[in-house]
Amino acid sequence: MATVPLLTDEAASPEAVAVFDDIRAKRQTDYVNNFWRALAHDPDQLSAVWGRLQSVMAPGALDPLVKELIYVAVSTANGCGYCVHSHTAAARAKGMTPAMHAELLAVIAMASQTNALATALQVPVDDRFTV
Amino acid sequence: MATVPLLTDEAASPEAVAVFDDIRAKRQTDYVNNFWRALAHDPDQLSAVWGRLQSVMAPGALDPLVKELIYVAVSTANGCGYCVHSHTAAARAKGMTPAMHAELLAVIAMASQTNALATALQVPVDDRFTV
Amino acid sequence: MATVPLLTDEAASPEAVAVFDDIRAKRQTDYVNNFWRALAHDPDQLSAVWGRLQSVMAPGALDPLVKELIYVAVSTANGCGYCVHSHTAAARAKGMTPAMHAELLAVIAMASQTNALATALQVPVDDRFTV
Amino acid sequence: MATVPLLTDEAASPEAVAVFDDIRAKRQTDYVNNFWRALAHDPDQLSAVWGRLQSVMAPGALDPLVKELIYVAVSTANGCGYCVHSHTAAARAKGMTPAMHAELLAVIAMASQTNALATALQVPVDDRFTV
Amino acid sequence: MATVPLLTDEAASPEAVAVFDDIRAKRQTDYVNNFWRALAHDPDQLSAVWGRLQSVMAPGALDPLVKELIYVAVSTANGCGYCVHSHTAAARAKGMTPAMHAELLAVIAMASQTNALATALQVPVDDRFTV
Amino acid sequence: MATVPLLTDEAASPEAVAVFDDIRAKRQTDYVNNFWRALAHDPDQLSAVWGRLQSVMAPGALDPLVKELIYVAVSTANGCGYCVHSHTAAARAKGMTPAMHAELLAVIAMASQTNALATALQVPVDDRFTV
Structure with missing residues (x-):
């Protein structure tokens, strides 16, 4: 129902999967939220948001x-x-x-x-x- | 610049002034914010908002x-x-x-x-x- | 302070002044609100909004x-x-x-x-x- | 799908059920809207909103x-x-x-x-x- | 799920169907979006919005x-x-x-x-x- | 009128002034907008916003x-x-x-x-x- 497909690890670019991996590691979970899988079409934005989020919410x-x-x-x-x-x-x-x-x-x-x-x-x- | 005059103690109804007095007493100040003076045209609303605010923010x-x-x-x-x-x-x-x-x-x-x-x-x- | 100058009757286009005139006639006033004078840079939009407004608010x-x-x-x-x-x-x-x-x-x-x-x-x- | 379970009469506190009962009586219906059942986790808020709503909408x-x-x-x-x-x-x-x-x-x-x-x-x- | 039924061509007024026909002709499609079918309860609004939209988006x-x-x-x-x-x-x-x-x-x-x-x-x- | 003082170059931290200098250099102007001077109370935020803005708007x-x-x-x-x-x-x-x-x-x-x-x-x- 998103305006873009939610990207699986298989469909995502290596740069996006690297962020997925970091999310899984930092959050100690196998699950990556739909938000990140939708955002993964733009690996640069994905990385920027995830990076800033960690800093802001620390x-x-x-x-x-x-x-x-x-x-x-x-x-x-x-x-x-x-x-x-x-x-x-x-x-x-x-x-x-x-x-x-x-x-x-x-x-x-x-x-x-x-x-x-x-x-x-x-x-x-x-x-x-x-x- | 408000859409209603800000009511002074002199211009406000006794019900509104009673709320002003309670604001001054509870906040230990002589000053009543413009918001309350604008809201004072409707003493019932003034009293309801002030009463609920104290409860919620406690x-x-x-x-x-x-x-x-x-x-x-x-x-x-x-x-x-x-x-x-x-x-x-x-x-x-x-x-x-x-x-x-x-x-x-x-x-x-x-x-x-x-x-x-x-x-x-x-x-x-x-x-x-x-x- | 608007993002465009407010247009006087002298500065506005004939199409815009025609709308100003209609506003004055319909509202029976000499005054044209700042909103219309700001909108007058786009006479087509001015005319469309003023026309629709009269219909909707009737x-x-x-x-x-x-x-x-x-x-x-x-x-x-x-x-x-x-x-x-x-x-x-x-x-x-x-x-x-x-x-x-x-x-x-x-x-x-x-x-x-x-x-x-x-x-x-x-x-x-x-x-x-x-x- | 709410962020809290919708409370049935059985699951709600007596204070919340009292508000449900008042809603049913005043609205002459057996049905209590989902909004009230979600709000019932906070009986104080439920009561305050329901009370004020009746006054405001009268x-x-x-x-x-x-x-x-x-x-x-x-x-x-x-x-x-x-x-x-x-x-x-x-x-x-x-x-x-x-x-x-x-x-x-x-x-x-x-x-x-x-x-x-x-x-x-x-x-x-x-x-x-x-x- | 809309707050009004979506009107089919059969249920809509002739004025509304005329707008549907114009939408189909201008967009070269058989499909009329749900938005227009919901708006069709008010043929005047339907016509005004569709007319202005074409002008604005040209x-x-x-x-x-x-x-x-x-x-x-x-x-x-x-x-x-x-x-x-x-x-x-x-x-x-x-x-x-x-x-x-x-x-x-x-x-x-x-x-x-x-x-x-x-x-x-x-x-x-x-x-x-x-x- | 801001909720914080707008920081002059003299009042801002060296980290904030470095961003001001970068703004002046990149925009080829002596002027730093009020937005940046208000944001300068948090040099980290100032730097993050300015950095991301350049990338996004390029x-x-x-x-x-x-x-x-x-x-x-x-x-x-x-x-x-x-x-x-x-x-x-x-x-x-x-x-x-x-x-x-x-x-x-x-x-x-x-x-x-x-x-x-x-x-x-x-x-x-x-x-x-x-x-």
């Missing part, structure tokens, strides 16, 4: 679970069903509990509501926010 | 700072400039460091990028995400 | 005020500040009271909230909605 | 059908397929005729088009809209 | 393939799965190669990423862009 | 002007005012004529309109688009 000032929660929030606001599914699963794998999921959704709902109100009211930014 | 399975980061992420994806400003300020007030801000933005950017790719490719959801 | 199965409320709702969800301002003003000119405005905003906020929840939960469509 | 300055039309418009602009389906069905149940549906869609299409044009042109807000 | 200062690429880009950013599918197919029919598709997606991804960053940072527009 | 299967048009289209649909301004200016610098600009906007408007209609109608994807 532990830092924010921990990886918090980053996944943020990822789910953005994916929801952008209406990306695939991304909501994959990153909700990833968040669970990193320790998101049902209670955390519930609070995540409550914040997303709250923000969506006040975003709409602020836009409908065209509220000017308070001076104190811009100092 | 400490729970997620800490308040993480909730603010999620709020900024949603506000960014929804393109609400006012909300980006006010919740970035709120996140700082709750302890967001420059390093945390930078990582927040990096995750938002990463998610926005892969959201677009997954949508452009119409990637089907992996069976394993839906079990 | 009284029919829905009355013109209801149509303006829907217009404000879409403009809010799409984050178009200009459109929120211009169609909120148009709704008022067509009879939107403060109470109606408040209820419009409450529905927009409610929908935005449940839209986000349904997307975050990826709720499957009930069979009964698709019969 | 007859007031705007009639309930007009509110449903606005709901469909927002859901469309936000790209929520579930919500488009459920609120189109709700609008029909409240009396939306095919002619009204057609006009609703025409206004949504018109607004989406001019929203995009105003954004692409970055049209500055006319002074008269902000007085 | 060769001009931009060639038709470039216009299809832009169409896919907008459809992706708006999260319209149907439109992504239909216009990706249309772009291929007009000569989009896999390499062009890959670059299209890379630009969409890049723009989505920097759009989010500029919004999260609320970057003020440089004076030089507004002269 | 001549390839699509020419640089077409890529800028696509960039404007995505930025419009995402409602990023800054990006609409900066990439409209970039498109002009690469040869976009007023006629091309007008056609770009017409396609964006057309797509936005049909995106909304397809979503409001929840049109199922034609089998032929998924083969």
Whole structure:
């Protein structure tokens, strides 16, 4: 149903398979998500996205679970069903509990509501926010 | 510039002023944000949003700072400039460091990028995400 | 601040001025909104939009005020500040009271909230909605 | 296919079932929509959304059908397929005729088009809209 | 699964069938896309959209393939799965190669990423862009 | 007005200034856009975005002007005012004529309109688009 065929290891270019191999090694799994198999038609893009993703999602000032929660929030606001599914699963794998999921959704709902109100009211930014 | 006048305490209804007073008391400040003053034309909505906001953003399975980061992420994806400003300020007030801000933005950017790719490719959801 | 100059009657082409004249006549005003003056660089687009707009917004199965409320709702969800301002003003000119405005905003906020929840939960469509 | 299991009455908490019961009673139906069954993992959120929804969608300055039309418009602009389906069905149940549906869609299409044009042109807000 | 039945030639009004016939003639195919069959409940809207589409997508200062690429880009950013599918197919029919598709997606991804960053940072527009 | 100060060369880190210098050299200008000065608080992100941007926007299967048009289209649909301004200016610098600009906007408007209609109608994807 994708706009391009999902590439198997056999159909993908050596450059793409090298990224698949790296995904399998880093994630310690035999499975490569559909996203990567769809992206593999452009090995350069595949490699760039996978490379940057690892760097961005690594532990830092924010921990990886918090980053996944943020990822789910953005994916929801952008209406990306695939991304909501994959990153909700990833968040669970990193320790998101049902209670955390519930609070995540409550914040997303709250923000969506006040975003709409602020836009409908065209509220000017308070001076104190811009100092 | 709002689509309604921002209501001063003098212009607002007693029900709205009661919410303003509660905001000032809970936030320990004399200042009431423009958002609330614009929303005050509908005291019922003002009260409902303020009440629910306190509940949603309170400490729970997620800490308040993480909730603010999620709020900024949603506000960014929804393109609400006012909300980006006010919740970035709120996140700082709750302890967001420059390093945390930078990582927040990096995750938002990463998610926005892969959201677009997954949508452009119409990637089907992996069976394993839906079990 | 537009990405193109706003065209005065003097600077616009005769085809564009003819549309300006029609706007002034139909709306019984001397004023032509900035939107039309920006769009006037493409007289064909200007004419097509203005023509279709009159047809779509005319009284029919829905009355013109209801149509303006829907217009404000879409403009809010799409984050178009200009459109929120211009169609909120148009709704008022067509009879939107403060109470109606408040209820419009409450529905927009409610929908935005449940839209986000349904997307975050990826709720499957009930069979009964698709019969 | 949801990111959480849809909760049956047997699987849901007593607090959630109480909301289900209230939905059935108020809507005079045996059926509880998937949305509520997905939301039931967080009985507090379920209760808050259901409670606020009744208040917001009740007859007031705007009639309930007009509110449903606005709901469909927002859901469309936000790209929520579930919500488009459920609120189109709700609008029909409240009396939306095919002619009204057609006009609703025409206004949504018109607004989406001019929203995009105003954004692409970055049209500055006319002074008269902000007085 | 649409919110309205897809109209066959037998079920559609004569006005709608006339548009179907024109689509078949202009596109030299027996097939009429689901989009038009859904839109056919409102023959006036069907006719207006089909008429304007031909004018907008015709060769001009931009060639038709470039216009299809832009169409896919907008459809992706708006999260319209149907439109992504239909216009990706249309772009291929007009000569989009896999390499062009890959670059299209890379630009969409890049723009989505920097759009989010500029919004999260609320970057003020440089004076030089507004002269 | 940004959520972070725009960094001058004096205030930026050496890593960020190195990127500024590269921008000036590659673009043959003394001027560094506000976007980069805001992004400079995270030199790693600044470097990653600037590096990837050059690669993505370089001549390839699509020419640089077409890529800028696509960039404007995505930025419009995402409602990023800054990006609409900066990439409209970039498109002009690469040869976009007023006629091309007008056609770009017409396609964006057309797509936005049909995106909304397809979503409001929840049109199922034609089998032929998924083969």
